[in-house]
Amino acid sequence: MEGASSLLSSIPTSALELGVAVMSVLAVGIVWHIQRQRSSCVYLVAFSCYKPPEDRKMNTEISEYVICKSDPMPESLKFVVNVHIKSGLGQETYAPNSFFQGDIVSSMDEGWLEMQEAFVSTLDRLFTDSGIRPCDVDILIINVCCFAPAPSLSAWIVNHYGMREDIKSFNISGMGCSAGIIGVDMVKDLLKVHKNCYALLVSSENLTMNRYVGNDKPMMMSNCLFRVGGSALLISNKPSDAGRAKMKLLHSVRTHLAQNDEAYNSIVQREDDENIMGVSLSTYLIEAAGIALKNNITTLAPKVLPFSEQLYFVYNMLCIKLLKMKDLKPYVPNFKLAFEHFCIHPGGRAVINGIGKSLRLTDYDTEPAHMTLHRFGNTSSSGLWYEVAYMEAKGRMKKGDRLWQIALGSGFKCNTAVWEVLREPKPSDYNVWSDCINAYPCNTRNPFEQEYKQRFQIVSKPK
Numbered sequence: 001m002e003g004a005s006s007l008l009s010s011i012p013t014s015a016l017e018l019g020v021a022v023m024s025v026l027a028v029g030i031v032w033h034i035q036r037q038r039s040s041c042v043y044l045v046a047f048s049c050y051k052p053p054e055d056r057k058m059n060t061e062i063s064e065y066v067i068c069k070s071d072p073m074p075e076s077l078k079f080v081v082n083v084h085i086k087s088g089l090g091q092e093t094y095a096p097n098s099f100f101q102g103d104i105v106s107s108m109d110e111g112w113l114e115m116q117e118a119f120v121s122t123l124d125r126l127f128t129d130s131g132i133r134p135c136d137v138d139i140l141i142i143n144v145c146c147f148a149p150a151p152s153l154s155a156w157i158v159n160h161y162g163m164r165e166d167i168k169s170f171n172i173s174g175m176g177c178s179a180g181i182i183g184v185d186m187v188k189d190l191l192k193v194h195k196n197c198y199a200l201l202v203s204s205e206n207l208t209m210n211r212y213v214g215n216d217k218p219m220m221m222s223n224c225l226f227r228v229g230g231s232a233l234l235i236s237n238k239p240s241d242a243g244r245a246k247m248k249l250l251h252s253v254r255t256h257l258a259q260n261d262e263a264y265n266s267i268v269q270r271e272d273d274e275n276i277m278g279v280s281l282s283t284y285l286i287e288a289a290g291i292a293l294k295n296n297i298t299t300l301a302p303k304v305l306p307f308s309e310q311l312y313f314v315y316n317m318l319c320i321k322l323l324k325m326k327d328l329k330p331y332v333p334n335f336k337l338a339f340e341h342f343c344i345h346p347g348g349r350a351v352i353n354g355i356g357k358s359l360r361l362t363d364y365d366t367e368p369a370h371m372t373l374h375r376f377g378n379t380s381s382s383g384l385w386y387e388v389a390y391m392e393a394k395g396r397m398k399k400g401d402r403l404w405q406i407a408l409g410s411g412f413k414c415n416t417a418v419w420e421v422l423r424e425p426k427p428s429d430y431n432v433w434s435d436c437i438n439a440y441p442c443n444t445r446n447p448f449e450q451e452y453k454q455r456f457q458i459v460s461k462p463k
Helices: 002-010 013-039 060-068 074-085 108-130 153-161 176-193 217-225 285-304 307-321 349-358 363-376 380-393 449-456
Strands: 043-049 139-144 168-172 198-204 230-236 247-256 267-271 277-281 341-344 402-409 413-421
Touching: 043 108, 043 380, 060 074, 074 217, 074 449, 108 153, 108 198, 108 230, 139 153, 139 176, 153 168, 168 176, 176 198, 176 230, 176 247, 176 380, 176 402, 176 413, 198 380, 217 277, 230 380, 247 285, 285 307, 285 349, 285 402, 285 413, 341 349, 341 363, 341 380, 349 363, 363 380, 380 402
Parallel strands: 139 168, 139 198, 341 402
Antiparallel strands: 043 230, 043 247, 198 230, 247 413, 267 277, 402 413
16 A cells, blocks of 8 residues: 555656546546437337227128128129238228218218327327327427328327427328338438437328229229228437337338339329229239338348348359359348347238248248237338337337338338337336237138138139
């Protein structure tokens, strides 16, 4: 001790002061760097999904009743029933109030009612769960593809909840089922400019104003797949939210194929030959989805895959392209080395199976998408969050896990987001799956399939 004291006493006072100053500056610099990194992070603080009232459930028999109200031709009815029983939708999906009326109703009042019910239920739950007040929200983004009234939907939410006068509100329309990720990407960019803010992202779709009552088969398919749903996300860049946030956004990638005419026309809102409005789905849709996903992966893969996977992928491409090794199959990277969880757009059984096969995923990996399609149907841009809620309810998500969301939609677009789980979610009564999760996974085959095949003389195609 005496030696150490004598050593310190031998150092000039100015040198000690300089050392202390340097250490202080370094400490301040480290703290500032950590704070700056935290302030640039995009956190998912909370989210909620819409669960309509029990009297809005639409099973196979009710679906047939709703379809028959539009008096379709026999061949059209046979087609739509065949699509429905093979769709992967279960007996507890939801339809809007207008579908249960005696007559076909597509009024503006019913359209507004459908939106208001979804918004209020979802947002009330989100505000209660997060403890955030409506007046705390700095940025509001509403995403509904096919319903754009004036005043806007975002203006209605500001009015209903009495939000601040300086709130930055945006209304996204016409962007299709992949617009939920577009909204996340938009929030990310806005939070780069606006510091210490809360952003609210609300996604839903309107079926009342987009119900098709004609006989054009490509336009009848949307009636079989789309159901009522919605989601609300509370996103923050506040460093103080790092400890309580569910997930942190790592990457978002957007891919657009509108320059390709076939891809552009694969999902189109149009009038049929009898001037009846609806959404048309073309046979090119699956191919467009494959091309868009491939292009999106080309951008995302270098950001997420281990170097060894990237190296082998490049080697495989060189062998095929330069060495003309035609017998060599293209190498599909193992994305399970980059992600623990996968959320595939629940647009239909064929879409889920196609993406799962192309990415070499297991039934366990695609289970959240198939079960979401079965329980809630295709809820458009909100569907991915029903899958996240499914994983939370199943206790799948652990701290440090990475989750890949893949959204597909009209345009044609493929938009993806990568999240890191920051904490293990606790069981919550606010989870949309809380009352039925023990019944899943389940057999997604329609229990009325054989009955309807016999009634409508539907012949199964050989595999």
